Amino acid sequence: MDWNWQVIFTYLPDLLSGVALTVKLVVISGILGFIFGLGLALLRLSSNKLVQVLPFLYIFFFRGTPLLVQIFLIYYGLSQFEFIKESFLWEPVLKQPFWCAIIAFTLNTSAYIAEIIRGAIQSIPPGELEAADAIGMSRWQKLTRITLPRAFGIMIPAYSNEVIFMLKGSSLAMTIALMDITGIAKTISARTYTIFELYFAAGIIYLVLSWVILLTFRLIEKRMNRHVSYVPPDVATNTIP
Known part of the structure; x- marks a missing residue:
């Protein structure tokens, strides 16, 4: 079977x-x-067991069910409820495939970020x-100056x-009629075989x-964790024999 590679250049735009x-x-x-996800993570770290329950159930549900099912539940499922169709969010948001996908x-x-x-x-x-x-930092100072900056530097590869x-x-x-890269490829391939x-x-x-994303986060990680690999000049020169 011969591949029609010219079609790639034709439909690349x-x-x-x-x-x-x-x-x-x-x-x-x-x-x-x-x-x-940041809010969910902080709730999950609460010392109060009751506070942990709802974010745990939320994370368990959205990590344990397929994304496709979640898209269908929101785009097709919400329209089954009359009070949602009559709400002020129906026309501008919940009826639109773009915002349902968002x-x-x-x-x-x-759920994963949390x-x-x-x-x-x-x-x-x-x-x-x-x-x-x-040194007497308050809980808010410790969270914003120590905990979150250090956590962000640690989580960058996973994020x-x-x-x-x-x-x-x-x-x-x-699957909900949005013409992204895959949607356009599907439409054109169905027409041109x-x-x-x-x-x-x-x-x-x-x-x-994906390569652009990896490169961007690599630069961010290098920027945020620059203190980890930094060696003071006096330490570098005054080595122990």
Whole structure:
């Protein structure tokens, strides 16, 4: 069987037009998911067992069910309730596939981000937190100046992986008629019968986007953790024989 590689160059501009929607889905849901996930992580770390229950159940549900099911529940399922269809959010938000995808991606990724942040906070050396207590920092000062900055530096590799997973998961947006990269590839391949070529080109675009994400987070990690590899000049020169 002969592959029609010319079709890739012919329809590459159409595929690239879906990049904007894909990036928009990932960026918006990523920011909202991070904010929501941070709140969930702090609740999970509460010493009050009752406070921990709701975020635990939330995380358990959204990590334990498929993202596709969550998208369908929000986009198709919410329309089954009359009080939702009559609410002020129906027309501008819940009826729109774009915002339903944003909601689904946000709820899903926030559950994973919450566990990433919780693990990062728990891995902070106790001595650093004890030092903050020793100099009289308040709980808010310790959280904003010690705990969260250190946790963010620790969690960057795991968080970058979650963003890439979210990028790949965004391809499910085509199931609710959104023309992202995969949606456009599906539409064109159905019309031209060049399935392999179009999906191969789509895969390359996702690969490039993943590389950009990895490079960006690598630079952020290097910036935030620069103190870890820093060696003072006097220590470097005055070595013990």
